[in-house]
Amino acid sequence: MSSMGLPATENLLETKEINERSFSSDGKAHHHIYKVGIPPKQNLFKEFKATIKEAFFADEPLRHFKDQTKLRKLVLGIEAIFPILSWCRTYNLKKFRGDIISGLTIASLCIPQDIGYAKLANLDPQYGLSSFVPPLIYAIMGSSRDIAIGPVAVVSLLLGTLLSDEIDPTKHREEYRRLAFTATFFAGITQATLGICLGFLIDFLSHAAIVGFMGGAAITIALQQLKGFLGIKTKKFTKKTDIVSVMKSVFNTAHHGWNWQTILIGASFLGFLLVAKFIGKKNNKYFWVPAIAPLISVVLSTFFVFITRADKHGVDIVHIERGINPSSVDKIYFSGDYLSKGFKIGVVAGMVALTEAVAIGRTFATMKDYQLDGNKEMVALGAMNVVGSMTSCYVATSFSRSAVNFMAGCQTAVSNIVMSIVVVLTLFFITPLFQYTPNAILAAIIISAVIGLIDFEAAILIWKIDKFDFIACMGAFFGVVFISVEIGLLIAVSISFAKILLQVTRPRTATLGKIPRTSVYRNTQQYPEATKIPGVLIVRVDSAIYFSNSNYVKEILRWLIDEEEQVKGDYQTKVQFLIVEMSVTDIDTSGIHALEELYRSLQKKSIELILANPGPVVIDKLYTSNFANLIGEDKIFLTVADAVAYCSPKMAEDP
């Protein structure tokens, strides 16, 4: 075998030119072998910088700033923080038309919903409506053109549950509200912080877990509405959210607590809303039907109650205070026991809210094919909640309403501004009219809204594609429905994490064989016709070899050799060569150690270790650690075919 004659480290720095080796071990085989490339060594600082950039700023937030003058950089910087400055210059009447229509549509949808969602968070209705500030901030700072900002059902429920674990919302209204603002403040801070440097953390809730969590939350929310829907007045109604407690409460009150007038109103309008939803779903052209149905229901039912004075017959009505809510800066707890409680709740609610908002933002960005800067987006959402917490709002984010906004033809974030203005006008002028709006109608609106969160099709698809994902999905679902929202969330996160741990500790390996009439080697399980070469075991390791799996990889390779040597009936094959396909992307110190140990144990059995196709990072580390010298540089090949070609003449020699 020819040796390169150069010490490994020098070799590293110069082998960039095309380099071919030829060897003829026994005169028979004369084969051109293409040498494995070693990438040029980077200096330390560059290496660090690249790692950090990849980890935290994967989408290169600063790439537009390259090669610009200082003034231009400043302008670009300000534009980056306030995207409105860049898009407002091309804003025109046509866009405004789209925005005003969509703005009015989502406003009509949001007014009744916000009132209902505030109740899920155990807050007074006006705190739902006061959420006109966040959309304004988002319109200035956000980079998505399509998402509609406001309180959402699941976050409201989660916030309500977490807050009332700490403070009783009926006995200590003021403290409860203050804690809600504190949590909102820290939710915003959390979101902005994630946006600045830890954005990857929000990818840790798997799609499957979210589907389950949302479905469970939807059922929980719908159950909560039964109280308003059935007109149950008794204060004995449970504060727990699990299905067993709620159903018990519902049936215990059946004989004296239900109010038939309320049920009649609720049921008929729920029917109306569901039909409207169905129409919108059947034909996208009629998307506006379900969008304005809630407002129509509110108007009609209010009018109906006013006419019949049903409120005198036990039909509960909504109470909303008129006017804009005052500043709440001085209400946020910045010290004391509630500071840490508010902080914890804020972190959880903020992250869940962010997961929803980013997911929906990405979906629309893909649909309209524009780039969405994840980091910037999170900062905008964070800033909006920080400001919101100071203006009597609770955590706002974006979810199902965004689809309506999109279909109504919104062009820019101006639709959010339009919506805000409508809400403000409502707070000033229309709230007095709400005094005849029955609670049951809000219950019906919320039920019809959250039903859409139960995604059967997604659950079925998850079942088909990945059973482990399905367990995560069901775990989260049943956790929410039978225990509580927090437990469901905890289960979702834990199972998601368990999957990651499995992934990094148990990488897959495949035994390769030669596909007939090609020089391609592939998994013999997938291609049963692929032929193995007797005496040569070819294994591909399908993951970076890190400390978390290095030992497992080593053991599995030794185990595969044992298996290969036993299986063949009477005839025992002696493995002479182990070719490891090193297409793995990375290896660390533990991985190198494992390879060394493998090499030594193979030596004892006189099996040659041969590596094929190591990637740039791997080959670099093999040389740095001297492992390449240990096994011999000529045992590292570009392809499995080359490695096999190296083995074959030796096999003939040594039968």
Add this chain to the structure above:
Amino acid sequence: MSSMGLPATENLLETKEINERSFSSDGKAHHHIYKVGIPPKQNLFKEFKATIKEAFFADEPLRHFKDQTKLRKLVLGIEAIFPILSWCRTYNLKKFRGDIISGLTIASLCIPQDIGYAKLANLDPQYGLSSFVPPLIYAIMGSSRDIAIGPVAVVSLLLGTLLSDEIDPTKHREEYRRLAFTATFFAGITQATLGICLGFLIDFLSHAAIVGFMGGAAITIALQQLKGFLGIKTKKFTKKTDIVSVMKSVFNTAHHGWNWQTILIGASFLGFLLVAKFIGKKNNKYFWVPAIAPLISVVLSTFFVFITRADKHGVDIVHIERGINPSSVDKIYFSGDYLSKGFKIGVVAGMVALTEAVAIGRTFATMKDYQLDGNKEMVALGAMNVVGSMTSCYVATSFSRSAVNFMAGCQTAVSNIVMSIVVVLTLFFITPLFQYTPNAILAAIIISAVIGLIDFEAAILIWKIDKFDFIACMGAFFGVVFISVEIGLLIAVSISFAKILLQVTRPRTATLGKIPRTSVYRNTQQYPEATKIPGVLIVRVDSAIYFSNSNYVKEILRWLIDEEEQVKGDYQTKVQFLIVEMSVTDIDTSGIHALEELYRSLQKKSIELILANPGPVVIDKLYTSNFANLIGEDKIFLTVADAVAYCSPKMAEDP
């Protein structure tokens, strides 16, 4: 393009035979394309079973049980739990000779060490020596032939620190001791539990973090010995373990607290021990020199103190109670506040002890080339600590002494039995002689023992191979030295985890090009001579596409297209085909979603999405999710070369 004509699901079940397609899109290219194999569908139960087996029982603990009679299974089962039953049948005099020599050697090493280690854990010396029970249990249940069981320095220090955070060891001796037994009990339970089903958890401390942690612990332990080494009597000596506090204490006592006789004894014997160590290291033949040096030091120094009555001149001496320690079953806290504290401490100490023991066991198993069953090994270690906690022992494990055992030529676990017997005899007959043994000699012995834990070479290698690992290593090291053992451990675990998170969220991607004169496509960064095909972008994704990275993968692919279309100076290339090398091992629902979104956004830009070389799991899921039908089954190829061959004629058509 020819379509398979079968619906995807039927197709899945039968396409096992060799299957070739040929296509001729424009009459020019007539190319034989090998079809991508789809593995036979497994039934649900098998699929689940395989997943669980892979996760928890990777080394197939039950494979020997297959195809055996019931009686044989029972015998095998008992032998599996008590390996002594299988190896004792082939035990002979020759093996016994090796075992007795190695047993005596490690006994001579362990007696002085154990006394010193007990002091690190703030326990009386006899509790170190009483650890003769665990080696006996291990000899019966353990599967490693080489490891020597006993207390070790780092775990003793960790336990001492954690325990004294809860109870003051000088004021409440009895409670402290009871908590120590409680922690030991739960350490055993933790180890056994991990052994039964969660063994992969111990792979989560990276090699790099362990090197740093050990080095830091060694320095901390050495610093702790300064008190005994310098003969400092003052009670003002700090209880903290960080270097700043300790050095302050040392220098504050310099003018009145140091004792020159003690220093003289300590320094001269430390010199002797280090020289012995050096001799043993230089020549493996003299491994016994450092092994018996501690005992010689003890004997000589004891004799010296007895002659000179140095104990009357301020030289502190050791106090050991004679006789075997009593049962401590009734001393373990099974209720009350200390139960949970003991549990927590036990979990931490148990896992650290296990990490050490398993690492060392694996090393020897590789050196002597026998299989070590990780699960069984952990259960044995756990059982041994549970029994130990009931016989007045604290957490025992295996570390540096095992190397001595190995070099002394131990053959089986009998060497541990020999050691135990010697220790028992010592407790009965020799302890009275210890009453003239100076404390300084124990300090010298411990210092010389822990110096070996500082592994400069490993640290340098880590620096060379992986900078991120080096950060973990240094983080753990400085955490231990400057703050405390727990903080160091926490840093080690956190950085190890951060690395895993990075790995799963930021998979690498590579742009591929054709290596000249081959049909092989490789990373263009590694092989700068590899040529790209204009209009075709070939990207390989190097990780399973899971929820944690699916979005990142999608964005990076879109970003690579943008980059490809911009970079080329004046001439702008239009990308017409995106070939994704799907050698990734797995994909989940989120991954499929990401691909779908990618496909849709590519459609908008009229770029064709082509997949090459999907693995068995991936191809299965592509069909199940209907994605294969969406993009067209004929867009999935065995190799990148095939995929490029598909693109080329189309490129000619459509310039």
